[in-house]
Amino acid sequence: MTAFVRFRDRSDAGRQLAQHLLPYRAEAPLVLGLPRGGVVVAYEIAQALQAPLGVLVACKIGAPQQPELAIGAVAPGGIAFFYAHALHALGITPEEARQLARQAQQELERRMQRYQGNQPLPEVRNRTVIVVDDGLATGATALAAVRALRLQQPRRIVLAAGVCAPETAEMLETEVDDLVCVAMPEDFVAVGQWYEDFRPVSDEEVMALLEAARRWNPPNRAE
Known part of the structure; x- marks a missing residue:
């Protein structure tokens, strides 16, 4: 049994993750949260690193009779994939x-319009970008997201x-330049088991955090 103690909530996870990511502060990174829960975690990291916060939207493809089971994912730029073993x-x-x-x-497309609206997309070319989620189970959404991000030629994807x-x-380690997790428990079953509070995050909460972050650190601020 792992000795890892559960996070209190997503904000707690973000604060703990931020401590592991502090070395990247010198690279003036861009922090992108994966909606919805990943944005709550990313907000804490962006604050700690004094970095701009944005969203990187990707959507899982759920199994027909088990929509919560990710069998693939889609992301901007025409990124779409399935896990072959799941289809079989x-x-x-x-x-x-x-x-x-x-x-x-x-x-x-609905989520991109909802979260980004008319806001310009953050510039990522030749920049260190930290992509954040609350947890990685199958990794489908994160995989689609980082593949979409790679098309924009960032300097480094964390x-x-x-x-x-x-x-x-x-x-996932083969898809990114660095993978940072607070814990990788051997007895992992689901992300929610490692949070005392894992309540669903609403679109309204996501947009409120993005708006708060824009007030103290505009996404395209000159570094």
Whole structure:
């Protein structure tokens, strides 16, 4: 049994993660949270690093009868993928997969409009970008997000999460320049088990945090 003690909530996870990320403060990073829960964690990191905060929207593709089970994900820039083993295990046909991807793309577009609206996208080219989530279970959404981000040619991509499944960490380490997690417990089952308070985060909470961050650190501030 791991000795890791659960986080009180996502803000607590963000404060703990920030301590591991302090060396990146000198690189004037951009912090991007994965909505919704990742934005709460990212807000604390952005404050600690005195960095601008934004969102990086990606949407998981859920299994037909188990929508919470991620079998793939979509992200901006035409990024879409499925875990081949999941399609095989669930008997999902190519046409069913295409339909699931279309539905996820529609949700992606809704979220991008909801969270970003007319706000300009942060400039990431030749910049260190820290992508943040509350936890990484299958890693599908994070994987799609960092692949979309890579298309914009950042100098460095750092993926940070409060807790991560060890096998997922091994997979994601090949996709980013640095992976930072407070804990990678061997007895990982689900992200929520490592939080005392893991209540759902609303769109309104996400937008309130982004607005608060804009007041103290505009996203495209000259560094």
